[in-house]
Amino acid sequence: MKRGIAAAALVAAAFFPSAAMAAEEAESHGSWLMLAFFAINFAIFAFVLAYFAGPLLRKYFADRAILIHQNLAKSQEALAEAQALARGAAARAAGLEQEVAKLKQELEAETDFQLGRIRELAASNTERIRRDTAITAAAMVDAAQRNVRGHLAAVAARLARDLISSHFLDADQSRLLDGFMDRLGQEARR
Amino acid sequence: MKGSRVAQRYARALIELAERGQVEQWGAELERLAAMVESPELKERLSSPELSEASRQEAIAKIAERLELSFPLRSFAVVIARHKRIAEIGAIAEAYSDLVDQMLGRERATLTFAIQPSDEEAARVVAGLAAIARKQIIPTIKVDKELLGGIVAELGGKTYDGSLATRLAEAQLKLAGQA
Numbered sequence: 001m002k003r004g005i006a007a008a009a010l011v012a013a014a015f016f017p018s019a020a021m022a023a024e025e026a027e028s029h030g031s032w033l034m035l036a037f038f039a040i041n042f043a044i045f046a047f048v049l050a051y052f053a054g055p056l057l058r059k060y061f062a063d064r065a066i067l068i069h070q071n072l073a074k075s076q077e078a079l080a081e082a083q084a085l086a087r088g089a090a091a092r093a094a095g096l097e098q099e100v101a102k103l104k105q106e107l108e109a110e111t112d113f114q115l116g117r118i119r120e121l122a123a124s125n126t127e128r129i130r131r132d133t134a135i136t137a138a139a140m141v142d143a144a145q146r147n148v149r150g151h152l153a154a155v156a157a158r159l160a161r162d163l164i165s166s167h168f169l170d171a172d173q174s175r176l177l178d179g180f181m182d183r184l185g186q187e188a189r190r
Numbered sequence: 191m192k193g194s195r196v197a198q199r200y201a202r203a204l205i206e207l208a209e210r211g212q213v214e215q216w217g218a219e220l221e222r223l224a225a226m227v228e229s230p231e232l233k234e235r236l237s238s239p240e241l242s243e244a245s246r247q248e249a250i251a252k253i254a255e256r257l258e259l260s261f262p263l264r265s266f267a268v269v270i271a272r273h274k275r276i277a278e279i280g281a282i283a284e285a286y287s288d289l290v291d292q293m294l295g296r297e298r299a300t301l302t303f304a305i306q307p308s309d310e311e312a313a314r315v316v317a318g319l320a321a322i323a324r325k326q327i328i329p330t331i332k333v334d335k336e337l338l339g340g341i342v343a344e345l346g347g348k349t350y351d352g353s354l355a356t357r358l359a360e361a362q363l364k365l366a367g368q369a
Contacts, residue, residue, distance in 0.1 A: 130359050146367060153365035157358055164354060173305055174338035177314070180352030184318035184343075187350070 197244045197281035204266055204282075212260075217283075217290050219259045223267055224283040227255055247262060247271045285356050296326040299345040304337035304353065319345050 208216050210235055228233060228252070236246060245329065250271040254264040270276060291297060299319050320327045323345060334342075339354035 001253055067351070094362075150366040154360045156365060157362040160361075161338065161355075164358075168304075168339050170305070173303075173339055174311075176304075176352060176354065177311055180341055180343075180350070181314060181318050183352060184315070184322060184350065188318070188321035 194278065194281055196275065196277050197285045200270065200275065200278070200282045201285035202287050202310065204262075204286055205293070207262060213217060213313055213364065216260065217286055218352050219257070219263045219277075219350060220266075220283045220286055222257050223254060223259060224280045226257060228280050236349070243272075243274075246276070250276065280324045291328070297323045297346055298328045298330065299323075299343055300330045302332045302337065302344075302353075303335050304333070304335060304339045304341070306333050307341075315341060315343060319343060319350075358360065 204216065204220070205213060231325065232253075232261040235241070236249065241249070247268055250267050251264060254267040259267070270279060270282070274297075275282075287298075298318070300314055303311075307315075312329065316327045316329050319329075327345070337353040337355045338358065340352040340357075342353050342356075
């Protein structure tokens with residue numbers, strides 16, 4: 001009901017300004033009635049404006065405040081996240097430095113180890129080669145000695161064979177037979 | 191025991207047929223037959239595939255007859271031919287000889303001298319081997335100058351080496367440091 005009255009007043013003021021103007025001209029000499037009219041008119045205008053536009057404005061500003069709060073929270077969250085990322089990056093950078101230092105240390109240790117190993121290997125190879133050489137030399141000397149001994153033995157045997165062939169007598173055969181018979185006798189007694 | 195199983199089977203069969211006094215005679219006859227059959231000319235003819243089995247049996251019977259073998263040996267020769275064992279006849283004779291030696295307590299020995307031995311020397315060695323084997327020894331005497339001096343006797347698969355050549359070889363090995 002109130003809304004209807006207010007709306008009718010607004011429409012009347014808007015569509016019939018002549019009455020208001022006439023009154024204004026009539027009251028141009030500073031009439032209290034005109035002042036009251038304008039005051040009431042303004043009050044109606046202010047009321048209508050507050051009545052209709054107020055909730056909308058309040059809602060608009062409330063929504064706007066919520067949105068601003070949300071944006072603010074998001075911004076703060078993003079800021080915190082960015083700060084965390086920055087801290088993480090800084091930490092990683094610091095970790096990388098440590099890792100590089102550690103790797104360098106490991107590399108140096110491995111190099112030392114490999115050098116030591118190569119040195120040991122070289123030493124053992126040298127020892128092995130020295131030992132093999134000694135063995136080979138000994139074997140060569142032994143083989144040479146055996147060859148010489150074998151050759152001398154063959155020569156001696158050939159000489160002995162020739163000597164026996166040319167000087168063998170029946171008496172020698174008899175002595176050999178006697179020896180052979182002794183062996184047979186021993187065999188028979190077993 | 192020498193010879194294949196087949197030869198030993200035939201030899202055993204023959205010796206079981208022989209009487210005590212016949213074994214050596216049959217052995218000698220068998221050796222004659224083997225010597226004849228194994229002569230290169232006859233061996234080739236008897237093994238010829240062109241010869242029929244009947245002809246082969248007839249041929250071996252005639253050979254036995256010509257060698258004047260005793261009748262059991264003639265029959266034995268034909269049996270051998272019938273069983274297609276003519277090629278085994280040498281081995282059969284050898285196996286038979288071994289069986290006879292076993293039966294009569296004899297053993298064969300090969301005596302190889304460096305120089306031709308006197309009868310007395312050979313008899314001494316045979317007596318020595320008989321004392322070892324405790325059997326009668328049937329010696330086969332050979333001469334091999336490569337022995338240089340002394341003797342090598344083979345008895346029952348064992349060798350008794352009393353030769354200078356062997357002693358010299360041993361001395362050579364010792365001298366060479368290989369013994």
